[in-house]
Amino acid sequence: MTHPLDYLPSAQEVGTYDGPALAGNFSDLHPPLTQRQAIIESQRCLYCFDAPCVEACPSEIDVPSFIRQINEGNINGAAQTILEANILGGSCARVCPTEILCEQSCVRNHDAECQPVLIGLLQRHATDHMQFDGHPFKRASATGRHIAVVGAGPAGLSCAHRLALLGHRVTIFEAEAKPGGLNEYGIARYKMTDDFARREVEFLLEVGGIDIEYGQRLGENVTLGELRERFDSVFLGLGLGASRALMLSDEDATGSLAAVDYIKLLRQTNDLGQLPVARRCIVIGAGNTAIDMATQMARLGASEVTLVYRRGLEAMSATHHEQEIAKANGVRMLTWAQPDQVLLDEQGRVSGMRFARTRAEERGLALTGEHVDIPADAIFKAIGQGFESQSLTDATAAELARDGERIRIDDHFQTSMAGVYAGGDCVAPGQDLTVQAVQHGKLAAHAIHQALIARQEAA
Known part of the structure; x- marks a missing residue:
């Protein structure tokens, strides 16, 4: 399958990481708990009657109940408790921002405890290790509808x-x-x-x-x-x-792509080494997609990854936890900068982007009159979907x-x-x-x- 960035070198050609290292870079961000770790962690739960973690869960999972079931060795029971409320509880355990939902509300989430009960990892433990003899859900009689x-x-x-x-x-x-x-x-x-x-x-x-x-x-x-x-x-x-546009001339030039399109390619490939990689790239956005795009490009071997946002870090929709993931992977965060012009080389390909510096004023965002140019081989847009x-x-x-x-x-x-x-x-x-x-x-x-x-x- 051809791709708009196929003119770029592959991850294998960039050579920052060999095959095993690439695979390691895309292994579990948060490794699963062992059985012993799950039991020990489940014992930290106070099994609150009016549990604030349940109230914080958008899918209303009975968190204390499933954690108690893990502690009792009833993994199937724990999994069923989760899945009755959230049939996609396994994936949610992996991708939910638990740090701002259930775990933020955990009564153990204070300085003396250092951290809340690891609810997300316990949920994953239950759904990963369930072993039902038959399917745990049975259909009601057919309605004819x-x-x-x-x-x-x-x-x-x-x-x-x-x-x-x-x-x-x-x-x-x-x-x-x-x-x-x-x-x-x-x-x-x-x-x-x-x-x-x-x-x-x-x-x-x-x-x-x-x-x-x-x-x-x-x-x-x-x-x-x-x-x-x-x-x-x-x-x-x-x-x-549909990815939103920057509304700039040349934003569809070779080397400019919606971040979701690249992430889709990355998720569907069987060979990470063959993915096109921009040694220097810019990611525009402030949400989880922008963070995911920037972090993954860094993990593929890009030497310079710059995430740019027109406001400050505190205004980003990506959580502080997600921002720290990007920083830990060497992603540079440039704030108070708004896309102004796509820079092209002689072949009409992306060579960078010019940003207009911004500042917050009482009436909203304003331009300072200053500009900054960032060289890049590719630009990834992650400013939202419609x-x-x-x-x-x-x-x-x-x-x-x-x-x-x-x-x-x-x-x-x-x-x-x-x-x-x-x-x-x-x-x-x-x-x-x-x-x-x-x-x-x-x-x-x-x-x-x-x-x-x-x-x-x-x-």
Whole structure:
């Protein structure tokens, strides 16, 4: 497969790391606990009755219960407690910013204790070591209802699984060739290693009653109008697939690329040594995608990686923990700098970028009049994602009420259109986390189920 950065040297040619070192750079960021470590860590939990960690968990996992079950040696019980609340609990244990969620709220999170209970690693321990004789979830009796789910990402998969448990038949329409969404294509490789994302989806589908049709992109070869006619309800778990532009001339020049496109390539490759690597690169953005992109380029062997943000570090949406990961990998953070001009060489390829210096004023961000040029072989844009423009262009989809580009929903995840629900990143901004998308899908499934039952009783 050709790639827009194929003119760059490969990681093998850059030669910063050999094969084993490259593999090591993309092994688990946080190695899993051993059985002994898990038992010792589980004993630190106070099993609080009104546990603040549960309140802080977007998917409402009963944290004290599953940790107590680990301590008692009941791994299957712990896993079931987790999965009943969050069917993607294994991936969430790997990618959730637990440092600002459950672990931040842990009652042991104070100076005398040094650190909170390692809830994320304990959750991973339980879901990694579960060994059920049969599938732990059983479907209810068939209802005869058939629901369409658009998108096989965390929100769509969670919704489909819960609907299947409730006895409904589900068909998922997925644009890509594999399920998993962000977990499969968009998470840093050192956070979600090997083929875990695939295995987790396979486990989820074992409940039965769920079919996936691949290569089905809303607005291209399937429309919302068609789905409303064919199915009893529709859930939209679209995610945000289109990268935002800088609105600069030459920003699409050779050597300039959306960070999510490179991360997708990185996650799908079998040979890290063959990936194109920019010895000097710039990453523009302030979120987790920007951090992931910068850190991974450094781990591939780039000698200079500069992450640039137009405000200060404290305003970055990436957590302090994520920022420290980037710094530990040698990423340079340049703040108070706004993209101003893409610099090109004689062949029309990226040679760097000019940034306008900024400062905070009472009315907002202002330019100082100063500029700084940074040489680079490639520029990666990570300034956020939006809807792919054609997703909601058919006559029916165009009628959906929106808040900006996000789909408007009520408290039950129903859109402005009867029988159509939505959740995950495509609805009004929240935490934009995998765990939140899972919760949206689960709650939307229950709302769909209740609406269908009410419709049946009224008939």
